[in-house]
Amino acid sequence: MKLGLVIDLDTCVGCHACAVACKQWNTSGTTGPLTDTDPYGAEPSGVWFNRIRHYEVDDYPNSKTVNVPMSCMHCEDAACVTVCPTGASYKREEDGIVLVDQSKCMGCNLCAWACPYGARELDTESGVMKKCTLCIDRIYDEALAPEDRQPACVLTCPTHARFFGDLDDPDSEVSTLVRERGGQSMMPELGYAPLNKYLPPRQKPPVPTVERRTIEGGAAGLVASWMQRQKKAFESLGAGRRGLSDEAAGEGGTGRAGATSVAAEGRSDAAGARVGAGTAGGTAGGTTGGGPGGVSS
Amino acid sequence: MKPAFSVIFFTVTAGAGYGLLILLAFARIGGLAPRISPDQVAATGLLGLVLVTAGLLSSTLHLANPKNAWRSFVRFRTSWLSREAVFAVLFYPLSLLWLGVEWLHGHGVASVTLGLATAALAVVVLVCTAMIYASLKTIRQWNTPLTPVNMVLLALLLGSLVFLLVLASQGLPTGRLATVALVVLSVAALVKVVYFHAIGQPVGPTINTALGFTRATVRLLDVGHASDTFHTREFGFEMARARLIWIRIASVALAFVLPLALVAGLFGTPGVAHLVLAAVLGYVGVLLERWLFFAEARHVVNLYHGSQRT
Numbered sequence: 001m002k003l004g005l006v007i008d009l010d011t012c013v014g015c016h017a018c019a020v021a022c023k024q025w026n027t028s029g030t031t032g033p034l035t036d037t038d039p040y041g042a043e044p045s046g047v048w049f050n051r052i053r054h055y056e057v058d059d060y061p062n063s064k065t066v067n068v069p070m071s072c073m074h075c076e077d078a079a080c081v082t083v084c085p086t087g088a089s090y091k092r093e094e095d096g097i098v099l100v101d102q103s104k105c106m107g108c109n110l111c112a113w114a115c116p117y118g119a120r121e122l123d124t125e126s127g128v129m130k131k132c133t134l135c136i137d138r139i140y141d142e143a144l145a146p147e148d149r150q151p152a153c154v155l156t157c158p159t160h161a162r163f164f165g166d167l168d169d170p171d172s173e174v175s176t177l178v179r180e181r182g183g184q185s186m187m188p189e190l191g192y193a194p195l196n197k198y199l200p201p202r203q204k205p206p207v208p209t210v211e212r213r214t215i216e217g218g219a220a221g222l223v224a225s226w227m228q229r230q231k232k233a234f235e236s237l238g239a240g241r242r243g244l245s246d247e248a249a250g251e252g253g254t255g256r257a258g259a260t261s262v263a264a265e266g267r268s269d270a271a272g273a274r275v276g277a278g279t280a281g282g283t284a285g286g287t288t289g290g291g292p293g294g295v296s297s
Numbered sequence: 298m299k300p301a302f303s304v305i306f307f308t309v310t311a312g313a314g315y316g317l318l319i320l321l322a323f324a325r326i327g328g329l330a331p332r333i334s335p336d337q338v339a340a341t342g343l344l345g346l347v348l349v350t351a352g353l354l355s356s357t358l359h360l361a362n363p364k365n366a367w368r369s370f371v372r373f374r375t376s377w378l379s380r381e382a383v384f385a386v387l388f389y390p391l392s393l394l395w396l397g398v399e400w401l402h403g404h405g406v407a408s409v410t411l412g413l414a415t416a417a418l419a420v421v422v423l424v425c426t427a428m429i430y431a432s433l434k435t436i437r438q439w440n441t442p443l444t445p446v447n448m449v450l451l452a453l454l455l456g457s458l459v460f461l462l463v464l465a466s467q468g469l470p471t472g473r474l475a476t477v478a479l480v481v482l483s484v485a486a487l488v489k490v491v492y493f494h495a496i497g498q499p500v501g502p503t504i505n506t507a508l509g510f511t512r513a514t515v516r517l518l519d520v521g522h523a524s525d526t527f528h529t530r531e532f533g534f535e536m537a538r539a540r541l542i543w544i545r546i547a548s549v550a551l552a553f554v555l556p557l558a559l560v561a562g563l564f565g566t567p568g569v570a571h572l573v574l575a576a577v578l579g580y581v582g583v584l585l586e587r588w589l590f591f592a593e594a595r596h597v598v599n600l601y602h603g604s605q606r607t
Contacts, residue, residue: 016521043524053521053601058513065518068508070601079434085379086368104368107361110378112531113298116435116502118598121527127362184509187502187597190434198509 002096002168003134004074004195005154006177010202012161014054014067018153022050022071022132025152030137031102035125047121049132050153057201061209064201069162071153072119072132073186073194074098080111080120088129096168096195097136102128116187117194139164167195298436299534300591303358308426309455309583311352311385312448315419316456317345318392320474322412325404329474330464335408339400341463345456346392353385377432381425388422391415423449430590437501437607438594443492450485451552451583457481458556458576465569475567478560486553489586493545496593499606507600517603532596544589552582 026049027034036046050071057064074091078098081089088104089111091097100111100120105128112120112129120131135151138144148155154162165174174197177183183197217224321341324330333341357363370386372379395411402408427445434440457478464471505511522529559575560567567575595607 045522045524045526047527051521051526053517054519055508055510056516056518057508057510062513066508066510068601082375083378083429083432085370085372085376085382086365087371088365088368104365105362106365106369107363108359108369108378109361109531110376110429112527113596114433114435116507116597118528118601122361122531124361124527127360186509187507187600189502189506190597200509 001094001166002074002076002195003139003165004096004167004174004197005071005134005151006163006165006167006174006183006197006199007069008159008161008163008177008181008199009066009068010161010199011159012067012069012157013159014052014065014069015158016052017156017158018069018162019048019050019052021152021156022135023048025135025138026133029133029135031100031130031133033123033125034130035123037124047123047130049119049121049130051118066201068198069153070117070119070186071196072098072134073117073192073196074132074134076193076195077191079114079116079190079192083110083114085110097134098131099133099136100129100131102126102130105129116190116192134164167197298591298594298596299531300588301359303355305584305587305591307352307356308448309352309451309580309587310355311349311426312423312452312583313455313459313580314345314348314350314352315423316452316454317348317459318342318456319416319419319453320456320460320477321345322395322416326409327473327477329460329477330469330471331473332469333464333467335399335403337463337467337469338404339396341460342392342396342399344459344463346389346396348459349385349388377425377428381422381429384418384422384425388415388418391418420449423452435597436594438496439590441492441495443488443495447485447488447492450481450488451586453481454478454485454552454556455576455579455583458560458572458579461560461567462569462572462576465567465572471567475560479557482553482557482560486549486557489549489553501607502597502600503606504600504604507597520602528598529602532598533602534592536592541589541593544585544592548582548585548589550582551578552586555579556582 023034026032034047034049036044038044039046050069052067052069055066055068057066074096075098076096078089078091081091081098084090085108086104086106088101088106090099090101092099107122107127107129109122109129112118112122120129122128123130135153138151139149141149150164151162154164163174163177165172167174167178169175170179177199178197181199183199185194185197188194320329321338324333324338357366360366369379369382373383391411392415395408395415398405398411399408424445427448430436430439431441431444457474461471461474461478464474504515504517505513508515525533556575556579558564559571559578564571595604597607599607
């Protein structure tokens with residue numbers, strides 16, 4: 001068994017709820033406390049097992065915000081365990097969870113130096129290294145209902161962007177997701193074989209944008225420009241409908257005419273691209289809405 | 298990486314001690330100091346052990362939970378830090394036995410054998426210390442074979458400067474050892490310059506491979522924490538490039554160029570005063586070099602904090 005997390009970067013909204021749930025559970029759990037220094041002051045700092053960072057991928061107009069939660073990857077070849085001189089860090093044979101035995105740790109920081117993912121944080125108060133336990137005190141707790149035997153971060157995620165399971169079982173939900181969505185490892189070139197996988201954002205056409213134009217000729221010019229926009233919008237109706245696949249056009253009907261639409265999930269990329277192309281040049285409406293069926297989440 | 302003074306002092310000072318003991322083992326058979334007496338060997342050896350001990354004690358200062366330091370012997374099979382601890386402790390009985398035999402029985406087969414074994418073990422300890430850093434794939438500036446080579450050479454460098462000073466202060470001839478010191482200084486300087494060149498080549502992970510977005514530019518929008526974290530304090534050390542270059546120049550001048558000039562006799566026939574100066578300058582220079590070793594090292598966690606590459 002190789003227990004790990006699969007995180008969907010397409011649906012993660014970067015709300016930090018997973019980090020908060022993690023902190024809450026673990027600070028009062030077997031590895032707690034997750035000491036904070038200056039918690040209500042100007043420079044709050046403390047131990048977190050899970051941190052979320054926010055990135056911009058690619059350049060305008062194709063840029064996309066990607067929220068990346070990171071915790072211990074429970075590497076198959078965990079360097080933190082290899083370098084640990086005291087035997088405090090270990091990887092469990094039965095489920096692959098990497099843990100720190102706090103009664104053995106001498107706080108030399110070498111495991112944190114060896115970890116490329118920033119998964120380990122020294123608790124300066126107790127002088128020992130702390131890290132994600134995959135909520136080992138939840139997932140095997142038979143007093144909990146079976147659906148609750150999951151890490152706190154997974155249970156709390158409001159967009160269901162986090163999945164927990166056995167990555168060794170090819171038919172598990174997590175393995176299936178990794179296979180179907182092209183799940184990736186972070187920094188695989190270091191060779192530590194991280195178990196946690198990240199599902200890349202789905203391919204979507206760029207959201208059309210309307211450029212601001214200066215209008216000449218005062219009120220008359222404004223009216224002329226408005227008329228021109230309406231004309232273009234009217235013309236683009238037909239173009240837009242031709243751009244859609246038969247099925248989508250039938251579904252969308254004339255009621256949606258003119259609205260710029262993001263390709264709905266499930267529609268083929270080609271059709272989606274045509275929708276994008278058909279409306280990008282048009283000026284009709286700045287609204288972006290879901291296509292028929294809406295954007296899946 | 299944050300330059301932690303306890304570790305800098307440890308590696309430099311203990312290195313000087315090990316270097317001194319290595320050269321001391323070759324004092325007679327290598328002809329470095331053919332007329333050194335057994336008493337002088339024992340006293341010089343003890344000086345080396347004092348340096349080693351001061352360093353090792355300092356190394357425990359960077360432990361957050363030193364009461365568990367005794368556990369660091371158990372992961373000998375995988376951890377370089379554990380190996381260092383084991384060999385550093387084994388070094389004491391072996392070196393004391395050698396110095397004791399030398400002191401009690403004088404120069405003989407037993408003392409030569411024990412001396413050579415001590416020298417070999419000293420090299421092993423130095424290599425283990427260096428491998429703690431060199432084995433970390435997360436820090437490309439350390440993850441190079443130049444790291445152990447450099448650390449062993451700098452230990453020999455300081456050891457030779459201290460040994461020269463000891464011999465001169467005892468009125469013993471320093472001819473052969475001075476030649477060895479000049480060779481060590483030159484080779485160590487060369488390796489250091491090669492190292493500076495080698496770490497100037499950008500290789501390894503980038504922000505793209507760190508996040509898995511390898512077909513587009515990636516920029517940090519928000520790092521997600523409001524103030525310093527363990528990672529920013531430990532790995533986020535930053536200093537202006539220009540200032541680092543000046544420190545490089547200072548460390549090369551102090552550790553290599555000035556001791557080389559002093560020992561080679563550019564400022565007059567090297568007497569005790571010259572050699573005191575050479576040892577002090579060399580020590581300060583190697584401290585600066587070790588500080589730079591940390592200051593110039595860039596951990597890959599910085600990629601997640603927005604660095605494009607390390």
